[in-house]
Amino acid sequence: MNQHRSKLSHKISRINAILRKEFIQMFRDKMTFAMMLAIPLMQLMLFGFAINTDPKHLPTAIYSEDNSPLVRSIIRGFKVSDYYDVKLQANNPEENTELLATGQVAFSVHFPAGFSEQLIKGFRPQLLIEADASDPSASSNAIGRVHDIINQALRHDLKGPLANLKAKPGPVDVIIHPKYNPEGKAQYNIVPGLLGVILTMTLVMITSMAMTRESETGTLENLLAMPAKPFEVMLGKILPYVVIGGVQTCVVLLAAHYIFAVPFAGDLTDLMAGVMLFIITNLALGFTFSTLARTQMQAMQLTFFFFLPSMLLSGFMFPFRGMPNWAQAIGEVLPLTHFLRIIRGIMLKGTQLLDHQQDLLALLAFTLIIGLIAIKRYKQTLD
Amino acid sequence: MSFPSTSPSNNHDELAIDVKGLVKAFDGKAVVNGIDIQMPKGQVWGFLGPNGSGKTTTIRMICGLLKPTAGQGTCLGYDIITESSQIKLATGYMTQKFSFWGDLSIRENLEFVGRLYNQPQLKKLVDETLESLGLEHRQKQLAGALSGGWKQRLALAAVTMHQPQLLLLDEPTAGVDPQARRDFWDQIHRFSEQGMTVLVSTHYMDEAERCDQIVYLAHGNLITQGHVQDVIQESGLQTFKGTGKGVRHLSNWLKQQPGVEHVAYFGNALHVSGTDIQALHHTIKNCQQRPENQDIQWQQVEPSLEDTFIALMAQSGEDQRKHA
Numbered sequence: 001m002n003q004h005r006s007k008l009s010h011k012i013s014r015i016n017a018i019l020r021k022e023f024i025q026m027f028r029d030k031m032t033f034a035m036m037l038a039i040p041l042m043q044l045m046l047f048g049f050a051i052n053t054d055p056k057h058l059p060t061a062i063y064s065e066d067n068s069p070l071v072r073s074i075i076r077g078f079k080v081s082d083y084y085d086v087k088l089q090a091n092n093p094e095e096n097t098e099l100l101a102t103g104q105v106a107f108s109v110h111f112p113a114g115f116s117e118q119l120i121k122g123f124r125p126q127l128l129i130e131a132d133a134s135d136p137s138a139s140s141n142a143i144g145r146v147h148d149i150i151n152q153a154l155r156h157d158l159k160g161p162l163a164n165l166k167a168k169p170g171p172v173d174v175i176i177h178p179k180y181n182p183e184g185k186a187q188y189n190i191v192p193g194l195l196g197v198i199l200t201m202t203l204v205m206i207t208s209m210a211m212t213r214e215s216e217t218g219t220l221e222n223l224l225a226m227p228a229k230p231f232e233v234m235l236g237k238i239l240p241y242v243v244i245g246g247v248q249t250c251v252v253l254l255a256a257h258y259i260f261a262v263p264f265a266g267d268l269t270d271l272m273a274g275v276m277l278f279i280i281t282n283l284a285l286g287f288t289f290s291t292l293a294r295t296q297m298q299a300m301q302l303t304f305f306f307f308l309p310s311m312l313l314s315g316f317m318f319p320f321r322g323m324p325n326w327a328q329a330i331g332e333v334l335p336l337t338h339f340l341r342i343i344r345g346i347m348l349k350g351t352q353l354l355d356h357q358q359d360l361l362a363l364l365a366f367t368l369i370i371g372l373i374a375i376k377r378y379k380q381t382l383d
Numbered sequence: 384m385s386f387p388s389t390s391p392s393n394n395h396d397e398l399a400i401d402v403k404g405l406v407k408a409f410d411g412k413a414v415v416n417g418i419d420i421q422m423p424k425g426q427v428w429g430f431l432g433p434n435g436s437g438k439t440t441t442i443r444m445i446c447g448l449l450k451p452t453a454g455q456g457t458c459l460g461y462d463i464i465t466e467s468s469q470i471k472l473a474t475g476y477m478t479q480k481f482s483f484w485g486d487l488s489i490r491e492n493l494e495f496v497g498r499l500y501n502q503p504q505l506k507k508l509v510d511e512t513l514e515s516l517g518l519e520h521r522q523k524q525l526a527g528a529l530s531g532g533w534k535q536r537l538a539l540a541a542v543t544m545h546q547p548q549l550l551l552l553d554e555p556t557a558g559v560d561p562q563a564r565r566d567f568w569d570q571i572h573r574f575s576e577q578g579m580t581v582l583v584s585t586h587y588m589d590e591a592e593r594c595d596q597i598v599y600l601a602h603g604n605l606i607t608q609g610h611v612q613d614v615i616q617e618s619g620l621q622t623f624k625g626t627g628k629g630v631r632h633l634s635n636w637l638k639q640q641p642g643v644e645h646v647a648y649f650g651n652a653l654h655v656s657g658t659d660i661q662a663l664h665h666t667i668k669n670c671q672q673r674p675e676n677q678d679i680q681w682q683q684v685e686p687s688l689e690d691t692f693i694a695l696m697a698q699s700g701e702d703q704r705k706h707a
Contacts, residue, residue: 222482224448226499227471380467382448 055322077153207286402456485527
């Protein structure tokens, strides 16, 4: 009996010994400890506040060939609605369509000539709304509200003899033209985006280990003692993964075409050029992480810390325009956000690479800044 | 910088290492505290001192791996602070811990190093290196799978493949068996005959005795340097050797006696050393007169290098290194 008790107390003592050791090690690795607290906080903030599956205030362009009080009432109606945010007045129908293609607006509304006259005569004129349906979830609620918005806007105008126009089927024949993904298939939007997500995750993770692996195995001292300059080491470590990224891209694109039947509207060369820039951006970022982290474990954590907002705030999983301003601002800093605009533009809308100048510039600037940090952080000595 | 600078003082040309007042502090604590080394070309020097005395840090400063907190100097005529890339091209540095790539094969490791140093006729050079190592038949084996002795031989071959003028070896034979150590040192002397300058840190006294000169560090300070014999004589140490039954039990008693600075076992003998010969004599006599020590014989012997170092270590106190 006594012996049994002492055995149990020995067990507890040994468990206690290991438990204490684990706590000491946990607190000693400050970065891991910080990550364990920061990641749940970040998830809470992102899921709790940033994500909104009912996006409102979507930018809208208007091209009107009729400038009557009735049209102005409808435009005012759009403006005061929660869903449409009339930002731009186009000068011709081509401009109206281009604003949609380049992603500057989510809707373009066209009032044809003689709209008001026909309306008053009770001919139910057509109001054409082109919607960017490449992300079906982003536009569906706004589209669903459009009849209410128009009826509400014209309520005060249609009085006296015109009051009967309010009756069903309504004074205006609204024609909705969901462009780029008319069937509203989610995978059309998801699969190109997935390419960006896959590249971000794998490439950042692999290169983030680049230097930490050398320092953890002790080979860094040897490498530094030999004549290799920082940028030589960086390029030598990054270039193999450019090839890997290229192979991944081919796999995803082939799957997109043959398995998911995602349409390919644009030019393949344009797409590959955009993909290459994005691959290099991610590799430079991974290498920078690799100069910040002391261990491979920390490199993994940094990658995850970056990957989480990239998934949630870039417009990959949830509509970008549905997010509050602060979340959109963070999203604008993430390379994936810009890459998604480029790849969805080229694949689904058939835009050209140079139509996305802002996004290209953002990616270039990000790469440049991150590359400079990497070179600055890379130590040629063991200090 | 492909032309060697024609310095007016030819002192410059004769010294492989010429550093003055080297200081390295980590978090405000100096681990190397003002070291001067003037090492002529073509010699083999031993770097000795207890763990944490600053040997590795000094070597790293010389080859440009650490920036000195203070001090200056040249290595092979190049400034150790501003011209570290030239120094790297002309030196071979073998790290204390095996630092070649365990997941590359022996051949791949050698090829990698050869390419980094822009070696022409790489294949031929690697073939020759493998042959001289006696590793041709194992060239496809992963370097990580080699035994300790072979790892050291591979590392030595790899850091000398570009024919450096200066070889810096940081405890190259730690954990290596006696035969492999002997072979390793034969190789070092062959390099030396070819004109290579070699600075090697070690804890082994027999290795120190194979050096042209030794430099002894403790707590980041240079304590003594010179030929082995000179170092022993300069210490002014006198040593008595005691043998016989029961000598081992005397150690604690002897340590408290006047004139005894340190007591150490050598095999089954006890070495008792001190600088005050009178007091030491007195103590030994005292010891002989005690009845329980009848079977113990004493004789004065030439102090060994190890006696000298144990005394030097005892004088300079404890290891004050702060572990990172």
